[in-house]
Amino acid sequence: MSRAYAEGMSEPLALAVDFGGTKVEAALVDGRGELVVGSRNRRPTGAGASSSELDASVRDVVSAALVARPADAPLLGVGVGAAGPVDLDHGTVSPLNVPAWRGHPLAERIAEIVGGVPVTLRIDGLCIALAEYWVGAGAGSANMLGMVVSTGVGGGLVLGGRAVPSPTGNAGHIGHVEVGGFDDPCACGGSGCLEAVASGPRTVAWARTQGFTGETGEDLALAHAAGDPIALAAVERAGTAIGRAVASSANLVDLDLVAIGGGFSRVAPALFDHARAAVAQRTAFPFVKRVAIVPSALSDEGPLIGAAALVHRPELLV
Known part of the structure; x- marks a missing residue:
C-alpha cells in the first residue's frame, strides 16, 4: 500500500525503520498505514557486516527516506522495529543473527540522524503484529x-x-x-x-x-x-x-x-x-x-507499517 503526495500536502507522517538480519529499510508512512511513494529505501545488513557498516546502512536508508518528505508534512516521530533481543530501557538491540551488534544503541543513533524527533523502538515481531492488527489480516x-x-x-x-x-x-x-x-x-x-x-x-x-x-x-x-x-x-x-x-x-x-x-x-x-x-x-x-x-495481508510492507504504528497508534502500546 503506497500513496503519492502532491506538493503542499501537510498530513503528518511517521518515519518507519525495520532492521533485520538481511536488510534494513526505511520509509515514510501516513496515518492510514500507507507508504509514501518514493520514500522506501533498503540496504544490506548480514552476519558478516561490521558495526560501522551497519550504522552506515541505517544512516543511508533514514537519510534517503527523509529526502522524500513533502516540505509541509510534519514528521511526528520515528518508529523502529528491530530483530531481537532488544532492551527498551537502554534503547539497544542485540540481533541474534547480526553478531557485530551486541547492546548497540540503535535508537540513539537514529535520534542523532533525525534531530529532535522522538524515536520509539520495539522488537520487529511486535511491529508485525501491530501492522496486521491495524490494517492487515488481524x-x-x-x-x-x-x-x-x-x-x-x-x-x-x-x-x-x-x-x-x-x-x-x-x-x-x-x-x-x-x-x-x-x-x-x-x-x-x-x-x-x-x-x-x-x-x-x-x-x-x-x-x-x-x-x-x-x-x-x-x-x-x-x-x-x-x-x-x-x-x-x-x-x-x-x-x-x-x-x-x-x-x-x-x-x-x-x-x-x-x-x-x-x-x-x-x-x-x-x-x-x-x-x-x-x-x-x-x-x-x-x-x-x-x-x-x-x-x-501486507506483503513485505508489514514490518514498516508496524514500525509506523508505534508513532501513529501509540494507544496500542502499554
Whole structure:
C-alpha cells in the first residue's frame, strides 16, 4: 500500500525503520498505514557486516527516506522495529543473527540522524503484529500473534486489543520457543527452538544434509514447486514446527488468529497447510483448534507499517 503526495500536502507522517538480519529499510508512512511513494529505501545488513557498516546502512536508508518528505508534512516521530533481543530501557538491540551488534544503541543513533524527533523502538515481531492488527489480516482480532519467518523467526502479541505488557520489550519472541520432536541446536543456547528448525537458512541447511544441492530459500521454493522430495520434506518439517509453536501459544494465551509474514513464509502455500495440520491434531482442545493461521495481508510492507504504528497508534502500546 503506497500513496503519492502532491506538493503542499501537510498530513503528518511517521518515519518507519525495520532492521533485520538481511536488510534494513526505511520509509515514510501516513496515518492510514500507507507508504509514501518514493520514500522506501533498503540496504544490506548480514552476519558478516561490521558495526560501522551497519550504522552506515541505517544512516543511508533514514537519510534517503527523509529526502522524500513533502516540505509541509510534519514528521511526528520515528518508529523502529528491530530483530531481537532488544532492551527498551537502554534503547539497544542485540540481533541474534547480526553478531557485530551486541547492546548497540540503535535508537540513539537514529535520534542523532533525525534531530529532535522522538524515536520509539520495539522488537520487529511486535511491529508485525501491530501492522496486521491495524490494517492487515488481524483487523478485528483482539487476541492475535504476528510472526515473521525469514532469516530468523520473530513474533509479537496483541492481547485484548493492546500490545502485551513486556518489561524488556521481548514478549512474543516465538522464534525461541522450543518445539517438541526437534533437537536442532540454536544460536541462543537452546535446542529445538522454532528459529533453529523453521527459519529460511536453517530449513535450507537441513535440506542440504539430506542431499539437496540448492543454497537459498528461493532454490528451495523452486524445488518444492517441482515436486522435489527433499524440498517437500523440508517445507513439511518447517511448517510442522511452526504449527506446534502456534498450538503451544494458543494453549497459553487463547489466540484468535496468527498472521505470518516474512520472505520464507512464501516458500510454498504448503507451509501453512502443514502448520494448520499440526494445530488440528489438538483434537481434545477446541479452543486451540479454532486459531486461524493466515498469511500476512501486507506483503513485505508489514514490518514498516508496524514500525509506523508505534508513532501513529501509540494507544496500542502499554
